[in-house]
Amino acid sequence: MRTGIGYDIHRLAPGRALILGGVRIDHPLGPTGHSDADVLTHAVIDALLGAAGLGDIGEHFPDTDPAYKDADSSALLADVVGTLEARGLVVHNVDTIVVAERPKLAPYKPKIKERLARVLKIDPDRVNVKAKTAEGTGAEGRQAAISAWATATLAER
Numbered sequence: 001m002r003t004g005i006g007y008d009i010h011r012l013a014p015g016r017a018l019i020l021g022g023v024r025i026d027h028p029l030g031p032t033g034h035s036d037a038d039v040l041t042h043a044v045i046d047a048l049l050g051a052a053g054l055g056d057i058g059e060h061f062p063d064t065d066p067a068y069k070d071a072d073s074s075a076l077l078a079d080v081v082g083t084l085e086a087r088g089l090v091v092h093n094v095d096t097i098v099v100a101e102r103p104k105l106a107p108y109k110p111k112i113k114e115r116l117a118r119v120l121k122i123d124p125d126r127v128n129v130k131a132k133t134a135e136g137t138g139a140e141g142r143q144a145a146i147s148a149w150a151t152a153t154l155a156e157r
């Protein structure tokens with residue numbers, strides 16, 4: 001077994017789509033970024049790369065590369081899962097935390113789990129999504145940013 005940790009944060013701006021784990025969330029603010037700025041998927045990618053000892057998301061998908069402008073982060077995640085498979089690694093489970101003052105993510109959790117699990121090629125019960133507010137403190141509390149944490153465990157085939 002191998003474990004990894006991932007973290008990501010993006011600024012929030014009006015009129016940007018809020019996509020978490022590949023799921024579109026209805027909210028007037030969304031993260032800014034070179035790709036679709038899916039902060040949760042980015043944290044999961046870094047957790048997977050960390051567990052595999054393969055560096056970080058910026059090394060694999062540079063935000064200076066026009067190829068990744070507005071990129072679908074779920075496609076990047078699928079690409080990483082393929083890289084792991086090629087090295088004989090399979091995802092055992094993933095645990096995550098999204099830190100956002102608003103909106104309430106509880107209604108979206110089942111869909112996010114299902115979507116991430118499909119891309120990770122594992123059962124939804126091996127993907128956990130937790131949502132927390134920042135109790136009004138810091139960048140997330142002011143709704144200036146949204147952040148996410150993830151851990152991943154990989155099994156060697």
Ligand code: MG
Pocket residue numbers: 008009010033037038039042
């Ligand atoms: Mg990011």
